[in-house]
Amino acid sequence: MKITNIRVTHVNVPFDAPFWWTGGLYPGASKSIVEVETDEGVVGLGEAPWYHFGEVIKAEIAPALIGADPLDLADCEARCVPPWQITANTGEGAASVAFGAVELALWDIKGKVFNLPLYKLLGGAVRKDIRFSEYFSFRPEHKGAGGEMCPEAIRDYCLRMRDEHGSSIFEGKLIQGDPELEIRTVRMLREALGEKAQIKLDSNMQYSLTTARWLLRELEPFNIRNYEDPVATFEEMAALRQHSLIPFSTHVPDLKRAVALGAPDNFVCNFAALGGISRSLKFIAACEVMGKGFWCYSNDLGIMTAAYLHVSAATPLISEASQSLFRWQIGDVIRGGPFRQINDVVRVPEGPGLGVELDPDAMRRWAVLFEDEGPMSHFFDPARPTHHRTLPLH
Template sequence: MPGIRITGLKATPVNIPLEKPMWWTGGHYPGTSKTIIEVETDQGLVGLGEAPSVDVLATIGEMGARLVGADPLDIAGCESLSVPPWQIVQNTDDSSVVKAFGAIEIALWDLRGKVSGEPLYRLLGGAVRKEIPFTEYFAFRAGGETSPGEVTDYCLRMREEHGATMFEGKLILGDPKLEIDTVKALRTALGPEAMLRLDSNMQWSLPSAIRIFREIEPYDIRNYEDPVATFEEMAELRKHSSIRMSTHVPDIRRAVSLGAPDYIVTNFAVLGGIARTVRFIGACEAMGVGFWCYSGDAGIATAGYLHMSAAMAWITEPSQSLFRWQVGDVIEGGPFRQTNDVIAVPEDPGLGVTLDRSALAHWHRHFVENGPLDHFHDPALPGRFRRLPLN
């Protein structure tokens, strides 16, 4: 489609609540707030993108104004209109421009697919897999599971109802014994074939993590995400256990230098978009660091995960998901939900998803009326940030 030009950009903040808040290190996690992006063109095609937060809303709007008249297929040119030189961006305290443009860049790839009539995975080189695995999530939840037995019963129900065999979860109430007991109960009930991964959101001190790893290692934990606060502590923890570790902090250099963590788990917008994520995964492959995608996104970003996981042979582990708990989405037919651990990659052009405008309006109204969802709320201490004992 020659001569296609950007005519405008819409950025809409939305809330995506969970059916029940889960506990994490910061307090109640009731869901997430996202910014949904529509890049409009003079050919009537609209590209969809998604930012992982709403703090970049103003920055996205400023970038959108600069991009009017630009060629959306010239992604490098659009980046040069939006983002300072990369070496400067990487050495300042403000990464918001990366996240803001990364979300827009996803929409530019969606447009590229719509112009060519090809699904995104084909633009990335083709599919090495068409069914993309995701873990089923478990946690201690307000109004839900609060004991080892209840968490175990929930996972057994997910196996029975949806064919789940891959599980990941947070057991974050500040009690090492409670976590150890829950892991033992899960492995006993689910059997040796089930995949078990854990995520503590950096809740443990190094001595507590060493104790927990010693107790749970016999129960075949596939991976433990951010058990402690720093890469240096993970490297020390590595001396005491063979359990693999992952992080949301995308620092390949330090991971390789220290020998831990083993995997990086992140969002494409955080890395600067689809193109930079492809390069990031290539660097991970060259350095032997694993990669998968994190959870809590709306359907637009999730579609990006599906296409990337379809095209990238290096993504060998299932990505995270909160799909089962999300009560809404902004795409038609959303949220995505796995059966027998997998979701099929979309085959329509671009990301392969369609914006549900009534749902977008509904969840935007939820945002306007309630504000962004607060991930640090502790109901026991109104007005204060949660503090867990480090043990």
Template sequence: MKITGIRATPVNIPLEAPMWWTGGYYPGTSKTIVEVFTDEGLTGLGEAPSTDVVDLIGAMGEALKGKNPIDIAACERVCVPPWQIVQNTDDARVVKAFGAIEIALWDLRGKAWNEPLCNLLGGKVREKIPFTEYFSFRPDREMSAEEVADYCVSMREVHGSTFFEGKLILGDPMLEVRTVKLLRERLGDEAMIRLDSNMQWSVTTARWVLREIEPCNVRNYEDPVATFEEMAQLRQHSIVPFSTHNPDLRRAVALGVPDYFVTNFAVLGGINRAIRFIGACEAMGVGFWCYSGDAGICTAAYLHVSAATQWIKEPSQSLFRWQVGDVIEGGPFRQRENVVDVPDGPGLGVAIDQEALAHWARHYSDHGPLDHFCDPSSPGRHRRIPLH
């Protein structure tokens, strides 16, 4: 089997309503969908977490024409410089670009051998994969502690959800504390509550917030401050675990924080490098779970790797409930009673919906990438949330 071409399609995946985060408001995500074509009629599907890699994926596609897609290591050598060089440059696009292609190559391998990806990775250690519901302050939806709590209660009643994670980001630490206390009161002791600050607090404010919410049994706080060094200061004052999207394992081990990494497989360079990274985390006692906001292709990769990897014990993040579309048939995924089944088809077990792909590609073409730094009351301007 030989690669005959690669197509990279930028798409938007909007949310039903934007949510506030430290940079402004977050209306959804823009992704690059990858299709790797072969001379045997099989097509592998991949996904990059951004659209700044479209041209680079196209160039890699030209370099990979005629190559054997089953030989993933050889394909990486064609596209990616020696890793010690990659790790010492400021441009991570080459890693993301090949990481998206590499996911597609694994999908092709599973299709060629008629096996689901999790079987290629050693088999399942779990049948169903847990995910959190998301909550946040959303304009015209939930803009108070009471409305956020009402929303989470409704998710429990309608979908059986008891795992929750969210951003309580309006620049007001007292509002965050009051909302967390109300969530614990309304959801009861058994519910999981995780928080994500997107680095909005100073060490001083974060210390106060953590002290106030510690009795609420918060499972994890993602990026409460801006750096690992500031997290290390906070660790002296709080037992609440911390997580981050910055996958710097060396610093985490040296400083003793964060406790978990939360990231995207393409960011790590693909499935193979993600598995090696997770194995290194296991050896160092650092936890791992998967990112949110992806389309169905990358989510399917999360499902298979989580199914085959014992170390991924915590629920991964999820914006499934809020995503208004997807590029896969039957998407987006939706959890029920906290879990999603692992697709049982060959490879990733998902198929591209060409009509949906064209629709969301037109959305990208018409509107450009979704801007995560906007003020909805002043289009074109960045929203400045006061930091404490």
């Protein structure tokens, strides 16, 4: 079997309403969908975490892989990815992420060739119901959706998710540069949701160490399951650890520093950003050995989410609920998408490979939206539309 073509399609899939994060208003996902075609008619699906990695795939990865054996992952990677020790120092790491998106498709091809779901290729399932959190944030109203711009509205939104979908795991960004607002909101959530519900927080590095010390002291009585990136650096998290028992997580996959400093406690990553499923499995295994937790990223479409489901099914360490923005996604590129959890879980697909198929009509719709509007900005601040924010916010 040989790779004959790699097709890349940029898509925009907006949320029903944008949400506030540290960088500004976050309106949705601009992704690159990857289709790896073979001379035997088997097509694998991949997904890049941001559209510009799709441009790298078209310019660098695809030409290198034409004619390669898609089942020989080591050979494919060696054709595309320079040594990480060098690229880490030269700012040329985009090839690793771009290949990581394509590598998903190679695993999908392998599963289809052997007519097995990915989790069986990875050794079998230790679980098949994969846990995901609901998400909350301050969201301005948009076409009848959103409108959660005060603590009471966020509380009511989470209660509705509990009552309508059986949700008991909630993660959110309370990002307005106001720690007292965050404390009031968390207090309301704990009182409304009860002691058994999980509450996780994420500030996207908005706080200074001084503010974070005070904030986490005030939040500890509310039994916070995890706080993601309360401050900007691992060194600051290590200093913050001296003042707080709340576990910390990060998207920055620097395991050596985390072990050396003692913080953060957990990693939350996108598989393409780690260089693909094979490299992700190695990273997760290293986390387990070093006593660090791992779960999966949010704001991905159905192809990457399917990869999360299979790897989580086959990996004992990923027992914590992964992040999700499923409830806010108005569409997807896969048939039957987006995935949405019921009673906190999504069932792992049983079809061969990733177990998902592209929806041609949806692909055309979201590709046209990208062509017409260009990529969505995650850094737009209506108060200063021509400037980026400066961190920390408080």
